[in-house]
Amino acid sequence: xxxxxxxxxxxxxxxxxxxxxxxxxxxxxxxxxxxxxxxxxxxxxxxxxxxxxxxxxxxxxxxxxxxxxxxxxxxxxxxxxxxxxxxxxxxxxxxxxxxxxxxxxxxxxxxxxxxxxxxxxxxxxxxxxxxxxxxxxxxxxxxxxxxxxxxxxxxxxxxxxxxxxxxxxxxxxxxxxxxxxxxxxxxxxxxxxxxxxxxxxxxxxxxxxxxxxxxxxxxxxxxxxxxxxxxxxxxxxxxxxxxxxxxxxxxxxxxxxxxxxxxxxxxxxxxxxxxxxxxxxxxxxxxxxxxxxxxxxxxxxxxxxxxxxxxxxxxxxxxxxxxxxxxxxxxxxxxxxxxxxxxxxxxxxxxxxxxxxxxxxxxxxxxxxxxxxxxxxxxxxxxxxxxxxxxxxxxxxxxxxxxxxxxxxx
Numbered sequence: 001x002x003x004x005x006x007x008x009x010x011x012x013x014x015x016x017x018x019x020x021x022x023x024x025x026x027x028x029x030x031x032x033x034x035x036x037x038x039x040x041x042x043x044x045x046x047x048x049x050x051x052x053x054x055x056x057x058x059x060x061x062x063x064x065x066x067x068x069x070x071x072x073x074x075x076x077x078x079x080x081x082x083x084x085x086x087x088x089x090x091x092x093x094x095x096x097x098x099x100x101x102x103x104x105x106x107x108x109x110x111x112x113x114x115x116x117x118x119x120x121x122x123x124x125x126x127x128x129x130x131x132x133x134x135x136x137x138x139x140x141x142x143x144x145x146x147x148x149x150x151x152x153x154x155x156x157x158x159x160x161x162x163x164x165x166x167x168x169x170x171x172x173x174x175x176x177x178x179x180x181x182x183x184x185x186x187x188x189x190x191x192x193x194x195x196x197x198x199x200x201x202x203x204x205x206x207x208x209x210x211x212x213x214x215x216x217x218x219x220x221x222x223x224x225x226x227x228x229x230x231x232x233x234x235x236x237x238x239x240x241x242x243x244x245x246x247x248x249x250x251x252x253x254x255x256x257x258x259x260x261x262x263x264x265x266x267x268x269x270x271x272x273x274x275x276x277x278x279x280x281x282x283x284x285x286x287x288x289x290x291x292x293x294x295x296x297x298x299x300x301x302x303x304x305x306x307x308x309x310x311x312x313x314x315x316x317x318x319x320x321x322x323x324x325x326x327x328x329x330x331x332x333x334x335x336x337x338x339x340x341x342x343x344x345x346x347x348x349x350x351x352x353x354x355x356x357x358x359x360x361x362x363x364x365x366x367x368x369x370x371x372x373x374x375x376x377x378x379x380x381x382x383x384x385x386x387x388x389x390x391x392x393x394x395x396x397x398x399x400x401x402x403x404x405x406x407x408x409x410x
Contacts, residue, residue, distance in 0.1 A: 003215045004028045008221035010042020014378040015388040017397030019187035034194035038184040044175025045311045047229035049294045051175035062170040077173035088272035105136040117161030125358040127153035141280040145301025148355040149252015159356030164385040179228045218374045218404045226350025245262045245367040248360030251351020255304045257297040257319040258338040275322025353388035354381035373407040376400040
């Protein structure tokens, strides 16, 4: 049995942050990752049009984001081009006057949600604040599907309002996943090493892994909530409070389809298109991101989940069909599928990023709380204000690591 001071489970942004702190502490440690790579839900692959991010892509709140400096220290390129979602392209299915109407409907809803969250009332579905008769309610729900990974009826009002964002959004030209993975290597790491059981009923904590048992004085758990809620990672004795908190913080779904373009000049770079702005089951098309000859298509919520359920290729087919509805059938021969994601089916994720169900706004604090000062928890779902982001995950990893180190050295 291997013995260390601190074992870290999960090598996404939270786990890598914790590993950095443990490595600097002088304590012994090991980082255990179920995948055969670092980064978790941050994953860059190479493609015919250059690097593309299958997972997280944006350095949100970039003017305050602690990862910006770390990305630059790796020698990677920060691209500060404004995001496309405020630059809807001219197209025949979403006319300028309609875009103005939608923008007004969005601002009205956003103000209504903020006011309701501040009035001190009980938590409830964010959809309670929506006008079912408003013609833009379906597209507002599509926004929620992209933003939260779920429609507003599945989203806690108070949790939604707790999210903080400076609305400064940058990208990493070489890929955000490239950057996150590049932050590894600070601590001994074992890949392809899923942990199935954490026993904490003895003098030391024992972790049963695919590569044998590891004994630790403290453990930092940095896995997605779906892994906890489904029992893919178990605790003995069981931690029912943690399971309940994880169940109240399910992972929403935001999938992507990447299409290369034969005639990129057809599209204005860094603009966005909705294939059908009158329904929730629509795609958000990022046209020529970073001026590449490609389109990045975002699919979210129940619609994305249904497409995953139809099997490989269904999301890509929907994405191409949507383009044809806007630009005509000739576009089909000018686009080619590069990749599509299936985050709900990913056995080590189970979705994209967390949202609190109505009535579960307090679950993040419950999930993040240590157990007996030797089990510590981190990850984007543990962040009170920066959930769903890599920098939120990173910060929670730092906090958990500091607490674990203090528990062993004080």
